[in-house]
Amino acid sequence: MNYVAIPGSDRTLLPNSRPAGPVDLSQVAAITVRVRSGGDIAALEQEVYDQSKQKLEDRTYLTVEQLTQQYGARAEDLDLVEQYAQKHNLVITKRCPAERSIILQGKLRDLLNAFPASVRMYHHSTGTYRGRQGEIGVPQDLKDVVTGIFGFDTRPMHRRLYRRQRAMTTHDGSGPTQGVVATEYAKRYSFPTDFNGVSLDGTGQTIAIIELGGGFRQTDLKTYFRDVRISLPTVISVAVGADNHLIGDSADGEVMLDIEVAGAVVPKANIVVYFAPNTSKGFQDAIRAAVYDAQRKPSVISISWGTSEDFVDKRALRAFHHVFLDAARMGITICVASGDHGTANAPLEEWDRQFHVDHPSSDPYVLSCGGTQIGEHEHGDVVWNEVFDGDCWTSGGGISGSYPVPPYQSNANLPVSICTSRAGRGVPDIAMNATNYRVRVDSTETISGGTSAVAPLMAALVARLNQAKGNRVGFLNPFLYAHTRSGVVRDVTSGNNGYSGHYQGYQAAPGWNACTGLGTPDGSKILSNL
Structure with missing residues (x-):
């Protein structure tokens, strides 16, 4: 299968990280796959600024349901990710059109087969973590659908x-x-x-x-x-x-x-x-x-x-x-x-x-x-x-x-x-x-x-x-x-x-x-x- 890198997904290790060996590929993990909006994000941004100029009493905010209808993930996009995940023995634990995301769970081996990435264990002063270097790959037919994948890296971020x-x-x-x-x-x-x-x-x-x-x-x-x-x-x-x-x-x-x-x-x-x-x-x-x-x-x-x-x-x-x-x-x-x-x-x-x-x-x-x-x-x-x-x-x-x-x-x-x-x-x-x-x-x-x-x-x-x-x-x-x-x-x-x-x-x-x-x-x- 042909894979392409997600642009902007490149990561480097925490400074002063030391290799701690390969990951346990049998370990069960979860990743969040973000997909594109079904609406026009530029139009959404304009709506936000236009609304900020209105008198407070005249403002009508969107509900979660309305936001989902107008700017949530398309059902067909989530279906594509779900079908692909199932072919790799992954379980869909949450599908959320409002959040434009789908959470997948499975063994690291299967997750990495589905979405190739360089992942190893590392020692750091903050503790041992699973670290990712470089970009994440997605199959060619999902390259315009998937906007980001998160969860391979467990470093303490914040x-x-x-x-x-x-x-x-x-x-x-x-x-x-x-x-x-x-x-x-x-x-x-x-x-x-x-x-x-x-x-x-x-x-x-x-x-x-x-x-x-x-x-x-x-x-x-x-x-x-x-x-x-x-x-x-x-x-x-x-x-x-x-x-x-x-x-x-x-x-x-x-x-x-x-x-x-x-x-x-x-x-x-x-x-x-x-x-x-x-x-x-x-x-x-x-x-x-x-x-x-x-x-x-x-x-x-x-x-x-x-x-x-x-x-x-x-x-x-x-x-x-x-x-x-x-x-x-x-x-x-x-x-x-x-x-x-x-x-x-x-x-x-x-x-x-x-x-x-x-x-x-x-x-x-x-x-x-x-x-x-x-x-x-x-x-x-x-x-x-x-x-x-x-x-x-x-x-x-x-x-x-x-x-x-x-x-x-x-x-x-x-x-x-x-x-x-x-x-x-x-x-x-x-x-x-x-x-x-x-x-x-x-x-x-x-x-x-x-x-x-x-x-x-x-x-x-x-x-x-x-x-x-x-x-x-x-x-x-x-x-x-x-x-x-x-x-x-x-x-x-x-x-x-x-x-x-x-x-x-x-x-x-x-x-x-x-x-x-x-x-x-x-x-x-x-x-x-x-």
């Missing part, structure tokens, strides 16, 4: 954008004396508290949280919300190829931070946590599970995981991009942390001496959330930049090398990349405080932070806005950039996101900057201008 700062201290047994509950930051950024006499507590809203591992303890949540005197939110977990199990401080701290930040600000919202393995396939599967969830119908999604954009192959970038585009057309706001290590986008010991922006924060259909820290004045935020334990923790930001300047940033006076001197999508879009969050994890009160805290905080603001307006605000980026003169954001003009003596950063300045985007949001002014 970093938790989370910093556990320290344990909280107590004074004379009277309770914690450090750390701030997210509601205090909601006040700082003027989140609206009521609208037409109705308390804005998230009633009727569903926030999706994406997690790649970790877990949460209901007992910790009960204790936390009891101690801060906020009603316990409804939190449920959805396993997307992985169970809700506890695997260590950083993962659990990340999960608890996300839940406790969002839950404190909108305690009446439903919080749905989607857990998946930390792989490219797992991340995509988790986001798709949330976006196309016709049962729970989240109106806003918080993502606090990412990796350097340059480490994601072009086919994966495209797959993520199309999911975020679909979300925008359905009125789902995607809030993504921009990263915690400035322009390096990695801890100093792992930095490759190149400048990177974080993905998926760099995708133009997500709201990229950077970090500030509180200055001396009432609204005097400065760029978050702290040196701790020999490393720099600072707001991720820069200029994308994969996405051009989106229309909504065309008048934002973006700089060129300090790495390539080229123009591109600017990261982040907005920023809020990234330090000193009070969190409970593993029965211990701690101080946490990072842009990981900003994404769920922004998601909570979106939930309040949705509740107030009785409609989804959806793809918020064009609105924010178009209304800067209306006071919907406050400039952050002090600080930078570099590490002195180690790597260069961008400098804060009036208007948009690559540390804090447009600045910090004023939630009440956003509401009054919507």
